[in-house]
Amino acid sequence: MYVFSEVEQAQIKNFRTLIKGLMSEYRYNHSLSVEKEACELAEIYGCNIFKVAIAALLHDIAKDMGRHKQLELIEFGNHIFDEQERNSEGLWHAGAGAIYIMKNLQITDDEIINAVLYHTSGRANMSLLEKIIFVADKVTNDRCSAISAKRRKEVQCNLENVVWDIVRNAVVSLAEDGLYISPMTWGAYNYYGSAVGRDLDSQLA
Numbered sequence: 001m002y003v004f005s006e007v008e009q010a011q012i013k014n015f016r017t018l019i020k021g022l023m024s025e026y027r028y029n030h031s032l033s034v035e036k037e038a039c040e041l042a043e044i045y046g047c048n049i050f051k052v053a054i055a056a057l058l059h060d061i062a063k064d065m066g067r068h069k070q071l072e073l074i075e076f077g078n079h080i081f082d083e084q085e086r087n088s089e090g091l092w093h094a095g096a097g098a099i100y101i102m103k104n105l106q107i108t109d110d111e112i113i114n115a116v117l118y119h120t121s122g123r124a125n126m127s128l129l130e131k132i133i134f135v136a137d138k139v140t141n142d143r144c145s146a147i148s149a150k151r152r153k154e155v156q157c158n159l160e161n162v163v164w165d166i167v168r169n170a171v172v173s174l175a176e177d178g179l180y181i182s183p184m185t186w187g188a189y190n191y192y193g194s195a196v197g198r199d200l201d202s203q204l205a
């Protein structure tokens, strides 16, 4: 089992304190749940656990900031959050969060930044760290649905299957509701559909 160094523990504690002041109690508890789930997955899949812990804690840092602040951040960082992504308000907190951690926390690690940026939309060919945050966010204990519980179990042995299952269900759900589907999510759908096999009729749904 991985043991954090004292310096790492201090940084994690600082980030926990920071996010606690920026979000609701519900969101804070969700972030801690994502951290726990993501670190367990990092152990299983051999990912850098410290980076995973940081990305998990910060993934929703902008979620409770409000539309105005989110848009302000997106305007500031329009180089990483393109025009098409702006069509989906549900994605704003992801882009705003990525920009916030670069601008205000001086985080320069691309993997952490991308994990925050794509944690809602997903994208084609995600890094292991991105996939862990993307999945951990959707299967935590605070999401009490039966489908989350099944995914939480399945993800222990097949991360890619669960990525595909989440992306496919998101596309179906967005389409059924007539909502905008971001190019990033379409990219994830096409990529993981091919990677996992379109004929795999997941038993998770």
Ligand SMILES: [Fe+2]
Pocket (backbone or CB within 6 Å): 059, 060, 063, 093, 094, 119, 120
């Ligand atoms: Fe989020």
Ligand SMILES: [Fe+2]
Pocket (backbone or CB within 6 Å): 030, 034, 059, 060, 137
């Ligand atoms: Fe989240």
